[in-house]
Amino acid sequence: MSKVLNFNAGPAALPRSVLEQAQAELVDFNGTGMSVMELSHRSGAYDEVHVQAKEQLKSIMNIPDTHDVLFLQGGASHQFAMLPMNFLHSNKVGYYVLSGSWSEKALSEAEKIGDTKVVASSKEDTYSHIPKELALDSLPNAAYLHLTSNNTIFGTQWGNFPDVNVPLVADMSSDILSKEIDVSKFDCIYAGAQKNLGPSGVTVVIIRKDWIKEANKAIPKILQYETHAKANSLYNTPPTFSIYILSLVLNWVEAQxxxxxxxxxxxxxxxxxxxxxxxxxxxxxxxxxxxxxxxxxxxxxxxxxxxxxxxxxxxxxxxxxxxxxxxxxxxxxxxxxxxxxxxxxxxxxxxxxxxxxxx
The missing domain is CATH 3.90.1150.10 (Aspartate Aminotransferase, domain 1)
Known part of the structure; x- marks a missing residue:
């Protein structure tokens, strides 16, 4: 059967060579006699995959040592809630730029947790453009400024990111790894993998290490970024097969x-x-x-x-x-x-x- 031309929005196309390598290694990974899906996440064989994927991503995206890379679950939708739970303290405000449906959903989750404010929106224009007028001169008591870098539904994308003196957060689920960016501008980048990074099941979070220390400690441990950072994303069983495919995709990017x-x-x-x-x-x-x-x-x-x-x-x-x-x-x-x-x-x-x- 010939492969179709896959223009799906997500889960999306994976490189053919990645699928073929995964197929070849499916039942016997690296001579272990087991599939990656069967390996213990504490085993040396899987640890090599885990560490390599993290280091490769840091290298390819030029992620500075000031930031950590986490492999989590739940997709970007989980991050809509996890982010404000960690950083939207009682005396802070979460500022949001609305450029599409996913930024609306992110705002909706934050509104349940603390004070929020919309600083710009293109909703009145059917989200046909990235908001032009950003009220960023003054962001009092800011917990962070949140934006969505690419809007899959409406087909819009940020060209240049704003310069602000508050923590900058971006949902980059649909354009991470698609272009060069200055990661140091962001305190947190999160992305569901199923567009450019790999299959669904793993969510990449790139987060400033010193910002993690400011996070709320009164929420459940599993929802704290610090928990996963300290455990190198191995606090609980990670989505091992998805991380393995992510590592193959990163190999493919390097080969390009x-x-x-x-x-x-x-x-x-x-x-x-x-x-x-x-x-x-x-x-x-x-x-x-x-x-x-x-x-x-x-x-x-x-x-x-x-x-x-x-x-x-x-x-x-x-x-x-x-x-x-x-x-x-x-x-x-x-x-x-x-x-x-x-x-x-x-x-x-x-x-x-x-x-x-x-x-």
């Missing part, structure tokens, strides 16, 4: 030439699709404003519902999976994460041009 090379390829893929949309004489219309377009999720609409359904049906018949837009936006969405090859984007563009010509 590192994060800079991956970024250039992502820009090339996105430009192909946006050029097709922009040159279609209005047949395809992008949802996101040009200055806020995402290189990960390309959202667009067709002239009417009937043509959209026809487009999706014909695309599926050609082996293109996951092009349906989110129900809150409609239309179409091509998620072109790291592992989606350039050839897949080229085939999609060719189909879009042919479909326009026929319709």
């Amino acid at each position: 030439g590192g994060i800079g090379a991956v970024q250039r390829m992502n820009e090339q893929k996105a430009n192909l699709l946006y050029d097709c949309i922009d040159s279609s004489e209005g047949f395809y219309k992008g949802h996101a404003s040009k200055e806020s377009r995402s290189n990960m999720n390309v959202t667009f609409t067709l002239p009417n519902k009937e043509l959209t359904e026809k487009f999706l049906k014909e695309a599926k018949e050609l082996g293109m999976s996951g092009l349906n837009g989110h129900r809150s936006v409609g239309g179409c969405r091509a998620s072109i994460y790291n592992a989606v090859p350039l050839e897949a984007c080229e085939q999609l563009v060719e189909f879009m041009k042919i479909f326009k010509g026929k319709n």
Whole structure:
């Protein structure tokens, strides 16, 4: 069976070579006679995987020694609550930038825990752009400023991150590892792995070590970042197989030439699709404003519902999976994460041009 062209928003495409290596090692990892899924998380064989994944991520993303890397569970949705539980103390305010559905959900969880304030929002414009006016001159009693770096549903992405003198936190679930960033600007970055890092099941948290010391100690131990930092993410049984696949993905990134090379390829893929949309004489219309377009999720609409359904049906018949837009936006969405090859984007563009010509 030939592999489909996977444009799903998440869980998303994994590199073919990663899947093939995992397949080859599935029942006998490194001569242990056991699958990684069967190894004790306290064993030397698994510990090597765990340590290598952590060190590789630090190297590839140039994570400074001031920050720790944690492998947790529960996805970004768990972090929506865990973050304020640790840092939104009674005399503090959690500041949020609303740029899409996931930032709304993060705010909703924080509101249950402490004082919050929205400093900027593009909701009134159907989240078609990253908020332009940020009220960041004064953030009194700030626990942190929270933003979502890429918005999968609406197809928008931060180009430049704000400079602030309060702890800066970012949910980078859908664009972590897709481009070079200055990790030192952030006190905490968290990301569900299932877009660019690996499969669902593991959540990466990159957090400033000295900030962890300021966290609330009155919450359950399992919910404290300090607990997991002290135990090297081995306080309880981690998602071992997901971390193993993450380590293979990091090997793949290095084989591509590192994060800079991956970024250039992502820009090339996105430009192909946006050029097709922009040159279609209005047949395809992008949802996101040009200055806020995402290189990960390309959202667009067709002239009417009937043509959209026809487009999706014909695309599926050609082996293109996951092009349906989110129900809150409609239309179409091509998620072109790291592992989606350039050839897949080229085939999609060719189909879009042919479909326009026929319709």
